[in-house]
Amino acid sequence: MxxxxxxxxxxxxxxxxxxxxxxxxxxxxxxxxxxxxxxxxxxxxxxxxxxxxxxxxxxxxxxxxxxxxxxxxxxxxxxxxxxxxxxxxxxxxxxxxxxxxxxxxxxxxxxxxxxxxxxxxxxxxxxxxxxxxxxxxxxxxxxxxxxxxxxxxxxxxxxxxxxxxxxxxxxxxxxxxxxxxxxxxxxxxxxxxxxxxxLVPLMTEGTKAQSLQGISLKGVRLTSFACRAEDIDPALIPGKDCGRGIAGRKIRLPLIESRTGDILFTHYGLSGPAVLLMSLAVADALEQGFASLTIDLIPKKEHKHAEEELQEMLNRYSSRLVQNILEDLVPSKIAVSVLAEAGVSGQTRANQVTAPQRENISRILKDYRLDIKGPRPLAEAMVxxxxxxxxxxxxxxxxxxxxxxxxxxxxxxxxxxxxxxxxxxxxxxxxxxxxxxxxxxx
Ligand SMILES: Cc1cc2nc3c(=O)[nH]c(=O)nc-3n(C[C@H](O)[C@H](O)[C@H](O)COP(=O)(O)OP(=O)(O)OC[C@H]3O[C@@H](n4cnc5c(N)ncnc54)[C@H](O)[C@@H]3O)c2cc1C
CATH class of the missing domain: 3.50.50.60 (FAD/NAD(P)-binding domain)
Structure with missing residues (x-):
C-alpha cells in the first residue's frame, strides 16, 4: 500500500x-x-x-x-x-x-x-x-x-x-x-x-421560416450550400445523405451537408435534430461568405415523379382549390408559402393551374430554400x-x-x-x- x-x-x-x-x-x-x-x-x-x-x-x-x-x-x-x-x-x-x-x-x-x-x-x-x-x-x-x-x-x-x-x-x-x-x-x-x-439551431434571413413558426416536419431532406439560396444549383443536391460521420462520397463546396431528419420552424428560423447536426458546418461556411438550405418537403416522391403526381392529383380533383390539394402533401401554412413562392393563388381551381405553374409548385416542394443568417448563440449550443x-x-x-x-x-x-x-x-x-x-x- x-x-x-x-x-x-x-x-x-x-x-x-x-x-x-x-x-x-x-x-x-x-x-x-x-x-x-x-x-x-x-x-x-x-x-x-x-x-x-x-x-x-x-x-x-x-x-x-x-x-x-x-x-x-x-x-x-x-x-x-x-x-x-x-x-x-x-x-x-x-x-x-x-x-x-x-x-x-x-x-x-x-x-x-x-x-x-x-x-x-x-x-x-x-x-x-x-x-x-x-x-x-x-x-x-x-x-x-x-x-x-x-x-x-x-x-x-x-x-x-x-x-x-x-x-x-x-x-x-x-x-x-x-x-x-x-x-x-x-x-x-x-x-x-x-x-x-x-449542435445549435440556425437563424434564417427574412420572414419565410418565421411565418411557419411551430410547424415540425418529420423525415424531410435538408441540404446546405455555401452560397445564396438563389444561387443553389439543383443538380448539386445529392441523392443520398452526406456529411460528418456519414460514409460515402467526398463533399465538394458549395455543397456542405445533406441529412434526412426532423426539423422545426421557430420564431428565429430552424431547429430540430437534422438542423442541429449540420449547424457547425453551416456556421463555418457562413464565416467565409454565404450559406443556405434547401428542404425537400416531399422526400418520398422522386423528383421526376413529383410533377406527374401533382398533375394526377390536379386532374383527379379538378374542381378543388389548389391550396386544399397541396394540404394533402404538406401542412397548410407550408402549402400557402409554396403557392406564394410559385406565384399561384391558393384559390385557383385545380383545372385552372397552368403547366408552368404546376412545374413551379412541384419544383418548390422538392427544393424549398432559405438563406441562413447565422447560428444561435454559443450559450444555446449543445456542444x-x-x-x-x-x-x-x-x-x-x-x-x-x-x-x-x-x-x-x-x-x-x-x-x-x-x-x-x-x-x-x-x-x-x-x-x-x-x-x-x-x-x-x-
Ligand atoms: C442540453 C444538452 C444535452 C446534451 N445531451 C447529450 C447526450 O445525450 N449525449 C452526449 O453524449 N452529450 C450530450 N451533451 C453534451 C455533453 O453533455 C457534454 O459534452 C459533456 O457534459 C461534457 O463533459 P465535461 O465534463 O467536459 O463538461 P461539463 O459536463 O460541462 O462539466 C464541466 C464542469 O466544470 C465546472 N466548472 C466550470 N468552470 C469551473 C471553475 N472555474 N471551477 C470549478 N468548476 C468549474 C462546471 O460547473 C461543470 O460542472 C448535451 C449537452 C447539452 C447542453
Missing part, C-alpha cells in the same frame, strides 16, 4: 462527466484527489443531457465512432482504446447501473434517468476517497519552472502535484460551463482554437466546438506538452461530435485517461 505521505496530490477542476471520472480514476490509482466544483452540485450538464435520459455512449463500430468527431477524431484513439465503450458500460454495471442500447445505437441508462448516471459517478468517487468541494470556482492554476504547483480559488490555494482541467465548454452556462478553463489554460501559454457553437489546441496535448496521457502536471479532459478540448452519445463517451474516456495518467506520472 502506498504511504499517505507519498501520495500524489491531484486537484481536478470541474465536476462534470469528465472531471468526476478523472477524479474517481486518479483516486482509484492511488492519488489523493480533491475535486473543486463551481456549482452547488456536480454533473448539472449530465443531468439535462439526452432530455434527462443521458445518452451516454453509442454502439457504433470503433472507426465509425471516431469519424463522428471529424478531423480531430484521431486524437481520441488512445483514450477510447484505454477506456472503451465496453469499459464504460462495464464500469457503470459495476456501479449497479444497467445500460441499454436502442435500435439506432444510442445507449442510455436502463432506468432512463440521467440522475442515476451522476449518482454512479459520485459513488465511484466516494468509494475511492475523493474529497469534493462544491461552490468553489477555480480562478487560476499556478505553475513554476514549467510544472503545476497549485490550484487557486477565491477561498485559498491548494498545493498540487497535478491539476486536471475538466471545466467543459462554454455553452449552457447555467450548468456551470462558462468557459473558465480556456482562460486558465491560455494563462499558462496554451492556444485556444476559436470557440464556435455546435462547444474549438477549445484547447490538441497539438499541445499528448493524446496518450492527456498531459499538456507545455506544462508538466497539467492534464485536460472532456469538452474543454478542441473535440466535438454529433449527437448520439459520442460527446459523453469522449468525456468519460479522456477523463479516465487523464485521471489515470495524473496519478501515475503526476
Amino acid at each position: 502506498q504511504n499517505a505521505m507519498s501520495k500524489k496530490k491531484i486537484v481536478v477542476i470541474g465536476g462534470g462527466a469528465a472531471g468526476m471520472m478523472a477524479a474517481g480514476r486518479a483516486a482509484e490509482s492511488g492519488a489523493e484527489v480533491l475535486l473543486l466544483e463551481k456549482m452547488e452540485r456536480p454533473g448539472k450538464k449530465v443531468l439535462i443531457s439526452g432530455n434527462t435520459r443521458c445518452n451516454l455512449s453509442n454502439a457504433r463500430d470503433f472507426e465509425d465512432f471516431i469519424c463522428m468527431f471529424g478531423r480531430n477524431g484521431k486524437f481520441l484513439y488512445p483514450s477510447l482504446r484505454r477506456f472503451s465503450r465496453n469499459d464504460l458500460l462495464n464500469f457503470f454495471a459495476g456501479q449497479g447501473l444497467k445500460t441499454l442500447a436502442e435500435p439506432d445505437g444510442r445507449i442510455f441508462p436502463a432506468s432512463g434517468r440521467s440522475s442515476d448516471v451522476v449518482a454512479a459517478l459520485i459513488q465511484y468517487m466516494s468509494q475511492n476517497g475523493v474529497k469534493i468541494v462544491m461552490e468553489s470556482p477555480v480562478r487560476e492554476i499556478e505553475a513554476s519552472g514549467g510544472r503545476v504547483t497549485a490550484v487557486c480559488t477565491a477561498m485559498g490555494s491548494y498545493r498540487a502535484d497535478a491539476a486536471v482541467l475538466a471545466t467543459g465548454g462554454a455553452s449552457y452556462p447555467q450548468t456551470g460551463s462558462t468557459g473558465d478553463g480556456y482562460k486558465m489554460a491560455a494563462a499558462l501559454g496554451h492556444s485556444i482554437v476559436r470557440l464556435r457553437p455546435a 462547444t466546438a474549438g477549445g484547447i489546441c490538441l497539438n499541445e496535448v499528448d493524446p496518450r496521457t492527456m498531459q499538456s506538452k507545455l506544462i508538466k502536471g497539467l492534464y485536460f479532459c472532456g469538452e474543454v478540448l478542441d473535440i466535438d461530435a454529433d449527437t448520439g452519445g459520442f460527446n459523453l463517451q469522449a468525456a468519460f474516456s479522456t477523463g479516465y485517461l487523464a485521471g489515470d495518467s495524473a496519478a501515475i506520472h503526476g
Whole structure:
C-alpha cells in the first residue's frame, strides 16, 4: 500500500462527466484527489443531457465512432482504446447501473434517468476517497519552472502535484460551463482554437421560416450550400445523405451537408435534430461568405415523379382549390408559402393551374430554400466546438506538452461530435485517461 505521505496530490477542476471520472480514476490509482466544483452540485450538464435520459455512449463500430468527431477524431484513439465503450458500460454495471442500447445505437441508462448516471459517478468517487468541494470556482492554476504547483480559488490555494482541467465548454452556462478553463489554460501559454457553437439551431434571413413558426416536419431532406439560396444549383443536391460521420462520397463546396431528419420552424428560423447536426458546418461556411438550405418537403416522391403526381392529383380533383390539394402533401401554412413562392393563388381551381405553374409548385416542394443568417448563440449550443489546441496535448496521457502536471479532459478540448452519445463517451474516456495518467506520472 502506498504511504499517505507519498501520495500524489491531484486537484481536478470541474465536476462534470469528465472531471468526476478523472477524479474517481486518479483516486482509484492511488492519488489523493480533491475535486473543486463551481456549482452547488456536480454533473448539472449530465443531468439535462439526452432530455434527462443521458445518452451516454453509442454502439457504433470503433472507426465509425471516431469519424463522428471529424478531423480531430484521431486524437481520441488512445483514450477510447484505454477506456472503451465496453469499459464504460462495464464500469457503470459495476456501479449497479444497467445500460441499454436502442435500435439506432444510442445507449442510455436502463432506468432512463440521467440522475442515476451522476449518482454512479459520485459513488465511484466516494468509494475511492475523493474529497469534493462544491461552490468553489477555480480562478487560476499556478505553475513554476514549467510544472503545476497549485490550484487557486477565491477561498485559498491548494498545493498540487497535478491539476486536471475538466471545466467543459462554454455553452449552457447555467450548468456551470462558462468557459473558465480556456482562460486558465491560455494563462499558462496554451492556444485556444476559436470557440464556435455546435449542435445549435440556425437563424434564417427574412420572414419565410418565421411565418411557419411551430410547424415540425418529420423525415424531410435538408441540404446546405455555401452560397445564396438563389444561387443553389439543383443538380448539386445529392441523392443520398452526406456529411460528418456519414460514409460515402467526398463533399465538394458549395455543397456542405445533406441529412434526412426532423426539423422545426421557430420564431428565429430552424431547429430540430437534422438542423442541429449540420449547424457547425453551416456556421463555418457562413464565416467565409454565404450559406443556405434547401428542404425537400416531399422526400418520398422522386423528383421526376413529383410533377406527374401533382398533375394526377390536379386532374383527379379538378374542381378543388389548389391550396386544399397541396394540404394533402404538406401542412397548410407550408402549402400557402409554396403557392406564394410559385406565384399561384391558393384559390385557383385545380383545372385552372397552368403547366408552368404546376412545374413551379412541384419544383418548390422538392427544393424549398432559405438563406441562413447565422447560428444561435454559443450559450444555446449543445456542444462547444474549438477549445484547447490538441497539438499541445499528448493524446496518450492527456498531459499538456507545455506544462508538466497539467492534464485536460472532456469538452474543454478542441473535440466535438454529433449527437448520439459520442460527446459523453469522449468525456468519460479522456477523463479516465487523464485521471489515470495524473496519478501515475503526476
Ligand atoms: C442540453 C444538452 C444535452 C446534451 N445531451 C447529450 C447526450 O445525450 N449525449 C452526449 O453524449 N452529450 C450530450 N451533451 C453534451 C455533453 O453533455 C457534454 O459534452 C459533456 O457534459 C461534457 O463533459 P465535461 O465534463 O467536459 O463538461 P461539463 O459536463 O460541462 O462539466 C464541466 C464542469 O466544470 C465546472 N466548472 C466550470 N468552470 C469551473 C471553475 N472555474 N471551477 C470549478 N468548476 C468549474 C462546471 O460547473 C461543470 O460542472 C448535451 C449537452 C447539452 C447542453
